[in-house]
Amino acid sequence: xxxxxxxxxxxxxxxxxxxxxxxxxxxxxxxxxxxxxxxxxxxxxxxxxxxxxxxxxxxxxxxxxxxxxxxxxxxxxxxxxxxxxxxxxxxxxxxxxxxxxxxxxxxxxxxxxxxxxxxxxxxxxxxxxxxxxxxxxxxxxxxxxxxxxxxxxxxxxxxxxxxxxxxxxxxxxxxxxxxxxxxxxxxxxxxxxxxxxxxxxxxxxxxxxxxxxxxxxxxxxxxxxxxxxxxxxxxxxxxxxxxxxxxxxxxxxxxxxxxxxxxxxxxxxxxxxxxxxxxxxxxxxxxxxxxxxxxxxxxxxxxxxxxxxxxxxxxxxxxxxxxxxxxxxxxxxxxxxxxxxxxxxxxxxxxxxxxxxxxxxxxxxxxxxxxxxxxxxxxxxxxxxxxxxxxxxxxxxxxxxxxxxxx
Numbered sequence: 107x108x109x110x111x112x113x114x115x116x117x118x119x120x121x122x123x124x125x126x127x128x129x130x131x132x133x134x135x136x137x138x139x140x141x142x143x144x145x146x147x148x149x150x151x152x153x154x155x156x157x158x159x160x161x162x163x164x165x166x167x168x169x170x171x172x173x174x175x176x177x178x179x180x181x182x183x184x185x186x187x188x189x190x191x192x193x194x195x196x197x198x199x200x201x202x203x204x205x206x207x208x209x210x211x212x213x214x215x216x217x218x219x220x221x222x223x224x225x226x227x228x229x230x231x232x233x234x235x236x237x238x239x240x241x242x243x244x245x246x247x248x249x250x251x252x253x254x255x256x257x258x259x260x261x262x263x264x265x266x267x268x269x270x271x272x273x274x275x276x277x278x279x280x281x282x283x284x285x286x287x288x289x290x291x292x293x294x295x296x297x298x299x300x301x302x303x304x305x306x307x308x309x310x311x312x313x314x315x316x317x318x319x320x321x322x323x324x325x326x327x328x329x330x331x332x333x334x335x336x337x338x339x340x341x342x343x344x345x346x347x348x349x350x351x352x353x354x355x356x357x358x359x360x361x362x363x364x365x366x367x368x369x370x371x372x373x374x375x376x377x378x379x380x381x382x383x384x385x386x387x388x389x390x391x392x393x394x395x396x397x398x399x400x401x402x403x404x405x406x407x408x409x410x411x412x413x414x415x416x417x418x419x420x421x422x423x424x425x426x427x428x429x430x431x432x433x434x435x436x437x438x439x440x441x442x443x444x445x446x447x448x449x450x451x452x453x454x455x456x457x458x459x460x461x462x463x464x465x466x467x468x469x470x471x472x473x474x475x476x477x478x479x480x481x482x483x484x485x486x487x488x489x490x491x492x493x494x495x496x497x498x499x500x501x502x503x504x505x506x507x508x509x510x511x512x513x
Contacts, residue, residue, distance in 0.1 A: 108155075114151070114173060115155070118144060119148075121174075122144050122145060125137045125140055125177060125181060128181075128184050129141070140177055140180055143172050144172060144173060147173045148173055195214065196218060196227075196228060196231075199214040199228070200231065202214060203231060208239050209239075212232060226255040226262075230252050230259065230265075233245045233246075233249045233252060236248065237268070242272060249265060249266045258289055259289075260286040260289040260293055263283070263285045264282075264295060264296050264299070266282050267279045267282040267296070267299060276307060279303060280303060283300040284300065291323065292324075297317070297319070297320035297330070298320070298330065301313045301337075302333070305337055313337050314337045314338065317330055317334040328364075331351075332351065332363065335354065335364070335367065336367070339367070339371075344371060344374070344375075347371065348371045348372075351364050362388050362393065362394050365384050366384075366385075366388060366394050366398065368384055369401060370401070372384060373404070378409060385399075385401050396425060399418050400418075400429065400432070403419050404436070407442060410441070412442045415439075416442070416449070423450070424453075427453075430454060433446060434450060
């Protein structure tokens with residue numbers, strides 16, 4: 107009986123040690139609870155053995171479960187690399203990623219990979235971390251490993267495309283974006299990235315097809331509709347672009363870019379009242395306000411409403427002097443060129459006068475500062491002279507009275 111008890115105690119100690127080692131090596135947080143239960147049960151079991159207490163069977167069973175059976179089951183599972191802490195540790199890594207603690211996320215994922223091996227899930231998260239810290243070389247290498255393990259991982263293709271695009275390796279980037287869409291035909295981000303990349307390369311026909319296909323799955327995406335309209339403008343499909351811009355504004359009436367672009371189309375088609383209405387919607391916008399005013403001035407000149415045009419021109423030039431050159435070079439304003447030129451000349455003279463005054467003020471400030479420093483230096487020399495006199499007095503031990511010296 108004593109030998110049996112000793113065996114149980116030794117086995118319990120071995121199991122506690124093994125589970126503690128696994129906690130450190132494999133980071134199995136559940137082991138802490140298990141070790142505590144086993145240690146507590148062993149702490150109860152030792153005095154029972156020492157004092158030879160005869161326990162009833164209903165008390166012995168839970169003690170033996172806590173000392174032997176429960177830790178033994180967990181030890182066997184972990185020996186076969188079956189750990190209940192795997193998902194918990196991966197969730198911890200995900201949490202680090204969401205909180206933008208990428209260094210900690212990388213360290214946690216590397217621990218998972220070292221103890222549990224690689225899979226596409228943890229490698230993709232690891233690549234995403236390297237991507238976020240702009241270590242694109244490591245991210246790219248890991249993404250290729252992800253695709254070796256799972257060639258259907260469309261998110262990995264998309265992220266790889268992002269990196270290739272940043273490296274200006276455009277043709278391979280286009281290929282992997284297309285692969286991502288092939289795997290998941292509803293993948294919004296891949297459509298958008300591919301369309302923009304094709305447009306930037308000047309391949310507008312292909313870009314148009316990409317956006318049309320994307321809209322089969324995302325029919326109410328005003329961003330895609332707006333992008334399609336811009337591509338159609340590049341292709342000279344003004345009517346299609348006009349319809350798509352109007353559709354985009356039905357979905358979202360606050361797209362300033364779409365309002366401005368649609369106003370330009372209406373202006374181009376001679377639909378001046380429609381264009382004015384659109385431009386007036388954005389005249390208070392910080393980015394498009396002055397641009398809209400400029401177009402309004404063009405409309406007023408075209409309609410021979412010169413006084414209105416002149417007031418708009420004055421407003422533009424007074425708010426942004428860059429419009430002086432723009433207006434000077436715009437042939438539409440030739441209908442009232444003499445009036446405009448007189449105003450622009452006066453405005454340029456005033457700007458030159460203000461610049462001269464500002465320059466003179468700066469020069470005067472520099473001169474004043476120079477005089478001030480010069481005065482300070484003279485005062486410092488005087489103080490230094492007094493200081494030397496004091497030093498001489500220290501050496502002689504008395505002050506020489508100049509009046510007595512003359513006597």
